[in-house]
Amino acid sequence: MRRTTRLLRKGAVIGVFVVLASTVPAGALPSSTASAGFPKANSRTGLPDGWNPEPEIYGVGETKNVEIPMADGVVLRADVRYPTEASGAPAPGPFPIVLTQTAYGKDSAGFLRLLSYEGIGPMLEQALPSVIDVAKQITDAAGYGDYFVKRGYISVIVDIRGTGSSNGHWSILQPQEREDSKRIVEWAAALPNSTGAIGLWGLSYLGMSELLTAGVLAPGSPIKALFPLMPGNHAFQDLLGHDGFLNIAFLASMLAVPITALPQLDPILGLYRQPDKMVSVFVDHLLTHFRDDGTWPSVISALLDGDKLYNGPYWESRAIDNVLEQIAANDIPTYLISGQYDLLQDGTPRTFAGLQNAYAGRGRHGPMPADAPSSGRFQLLTGPWFHIQPGIQRTTGDLDMHAIQLAWFDRWLKNDRNGIDETDTPLHAIDINGNVIESATYPVREAPARRLYLQAGGGLSSAQPTQTTGSDRVDFNPVSAGTICNASFSRNFSGVFQLLTSLIGVDDPCGQFPAHPNLPPLVANPVYTTAAFTEPTVLAGPIGATLFAVSSTPASAFSVTVQDIAPDGTATALTDGQLAGNYRALDENRTWRAADGSVQGAFHPGTRESLLPVIPGEVTEYHLKVRPAFHVLQPGHRLQVTLGTGDMPTHILNPKDYPALLGGSYEVQRNAAAASFLTVPLTSAVPDPS
Template sequence: MKLGVLTFLLPSLALISTSLSPAAAADPLEGSAAAAWKPRPATYGVSVEKDVELTMSDGVVLRADIRRPADDDGTPAAGRFPVLLTQNPYNKNLASAGGDYFVQRGYVTVQTDVRGTGSSAGQWDSFGDREQKDGLEVANWATSKARPWSNGELGLWGASYMAINQFFTAAQHPRGLKAMFPIVPAGDIYRDVVASGGQIDAGFIPLWLGLVTGSGLVPPAVNETKPEATLLTLLQHAGGALGFQVPMLATAALAGDAAYDGPFYTKRSPLSVVDEIDVPTFVTAGQYDIFQRGAPMLFDRMQRNGVDTKLLIGPWTHAEAATGAGLEGSGINNLDEMALRWFDTHIKGTPDPALDTDVAPVTYHEIGSGTWRTQRSWLGSEVEAETYALGSALKPTGGDSVAPLPVQGLCSRSTSQWTAGAAAIPGCTTDNRVNDALGVSYETSPATTDLAVSGPINADLSISTTGTDGLVSVSVEDVAPDGAVDRITGGWQTLRHRAVTDSKSRRLDGQVIQPWHPFTREAEQAVTPGEIYRVPVEVFPTGAVIKKGHRLRVTVHSYDAPHLLPNVKQLARGAAGVLTVHHTKTNPSTLVLPVRR
């Protein structure tokens, strides 16, 4: 472990700083071997059968679109084919997940509207017990011998929600499942997105619930033989919104059960079932994705369990990751081709001895260099812990105050990230200087050599407040020689949820690199105004380099709008109190980084 110092940014103070310690830069993926692999050309047309009814074991009817390989005249091709299943909550008639690329190359795709959405009956409850059971039943329906177009072999494919439900379906071991290709899945619903650090996500969650609700209230396809069923489906969707979406938002805002972690979120978190999965899985993630935290954790768990798995992390927000643009230089041409290669290998059994040499276990786009890097594992032997002290430890008392300004976070990359790429303020996404001026920043001297970081980060801070609760928002940044500030990643932590479960925290070289907080009612700890508390802040994982001549900066705020907002209980407790960051010998504040060797 090496120790450096990030000094307090205030020109009138003559504080001591040390330069960044050397860190070996990784070799970029050459991609020459991958270029030798060529995708199969399209050999079929596409035949579509809309709104096929699938009756679940409880009598609820789901509807699916079935896309089959077709002959030149448009009629379905003879024979049986492997099936790719996608389960869509956004109304397949409005936002189809596609899949024709695979159909044209000899796969059948089955895309359902999940229960309570689109044209499917019932009420939606977002990955609840019944929806998870639907996944198993639909998968077994698609691989049944009764389907004249299915050869009994199955793959799972799709992005976001359609990536998350792959894990719940696969964990139930449906008949014929051979491979998965989840694009930007969540791992831990509560910590990844619902309440990062213990405050409710006000940027993405309302937007997402509105999308599901709105698309579910579009009148479904009319059943000409049973028109009353169409009306009943629409009424069920409306009832679901009133019975699930609206109460969930209200309960979270009012500090009810939905504001805390517990069985509800555990049931809906793929990390709770990932150990049951044993089929080859290719995970795609984004550096600026809303599931930035959880997707690499899923890969890591599967790799440690011995599952054949790979991880691709691109320079994407949530919306951008679904298209996978900008893969030049990665050794992967595009996501459809990579998925075809994955499915051909693991479903069709097509020999591909170069796959593992062409595509590393981990491939990520490095922030700061724009280079694609590779690793053998996630947070493994290729990184070591390196610790930096925030500020000067020579100060015997006091600290640096952070005023509670509800606009903190607005002019930053955080706004774009936590609206899934839907919103951004011009000039703020790529330069954090305006936002940093609203908080307190610490930074190193210009780096004398490149500092490469890969993995989660721990900002272990000593904090006091004038209130009885509050949020610590941490940004880890790259400062260019011209003063431009690139926000690499961030982390958040409410003071009352500062308790850490050591057995669930991740360590590197004996240092806590990823603290795990319980976020339950029982784990809440009181906050006394003026008292100093140790607050480990989990900073979401990244792959980045601080180039020679650049500076590493850490900035602390007490808000991250519009991403996170306090609930009514947090407001009543004084969540808008003034924070103080302490950095004395008695109460130090440090940053623990996973530095590439």
């Protein structure tokens, strides 16, 4: 991804958007390039030109359960894996360190390692290749780092407080973890045979932890690079509270195994040879489940309208968004991995924009300005990937995520000027068909936000309605024909369906189904569709849905899906968004607006104090955050939006609000006085209806 490569790709429709932006009038692509091919992703996508990962040079030695005492006496435990010579002796080094802080148990990863990379894994690889591949992917996701050890790194994986083989009590992203991390970093930097330079990495919670760690360290710390995968931006907004809709699918994916079973299993796996310590850790973890800030009490409290159902100091103290300025001030290069089928698909790109803004001295909360320069020190790679399996997608081909990470760490921990940071387009996106989309900014400046208005008869176009009256009725239905086989559930269930179907070598068949199919007369959700596109058109970035509606009840709820409609009528789900009507207040400091002032990236405070009443019979303005999409709409395809009111079983609303919601209906306005519309980032104008 060197700068010279970007210049060579200027003839493509996608690749270096800046040429099109500077030479093509807004709303059209030249006919000479409209039929051009798109760069396609392959196994080398994301790697610097001419660079290849070093071969495996070293063996692997291990020191298990190294104890790290915290300031309050709680003992954390870490496994240290280091390069060895052929004789088994430690290699001379010194070596930099890759460090993972995990909430899911280092010994679970070790057990999976024996089932995949070692032990019976190699013996079963020929007979059950898909099964072993999935076991390796889970092992990697859990922080297993021997790929790097064999290429000259020391790998450290630490069980954070109250998890794995570590003592203490756990609460999601608790501030105490950052205090612990300061001591962990200091301890790791002083490991024998190390250079003292550390790179942090990890997926999901592990990635969140590394960003929060980097955000509390002083300048000049041993942390020299970050590689967070699927970390999001704001845990409450990204994971739990989808603007008044509680994410039940995510909770269901986490509560049984990661939250309840693993904390009790891991002490047995890691400390069975030290029964006294095993019992001590086991009891600590067991008692965590009964603490006020434990997960189960918190979930029950939220369902009973407790404070954790709302944003506030508890959640803000756990928000990555609030440490981005410190990471940028510390000048810690960060390579973010996101997924368009990830439940954190909105938050991770926001973190990219926040880091770029903060590094340039702008406020972290807003979108990147369209004319903003960008730095290759902060990059984002996103693709059609689910939460647990970044880089894995059989229809487009897998990326070598290990190699991309190695190139990043080699650049910043070994001073290998391999070119991975030498790019003018640090945002890299891959769509479901393998098309590569790149830009300098997020939102993507080459895909300006356009208003598409809801029209009579189900049209969707740039023509603002002129009639004095006109509306479409939406009846409240908590289900909206939702099932567990649709894109919304697949994504929010943490990609578990994709993980399971990968065992037989296929992609999740539910992942492309829109969440709101119509089943007349049971469910009749309004549908609005553009005319067919006449040239390849890129949809890239966040989408806003501005609805003017009249509710018949003192509560309202909206759920929006966006899909690509092929000429044969096949629908491919692209993205979705939800909003409970009383959550409609905007945090203007964090809300993203397009150049014309329309809301492109709504941020609703989500606090109890910010809730607004819904007044029956009055026209009310709602701004829905529709999570971003990166997708090339081919000629003949149409963009479609469906309006619903529920998304069960993926989401539920606050249980106490259902009495006010049941029996309700909403008249969604589409007239000159109140014209509902989408704010959509597109590279070309939507054709007028024929």
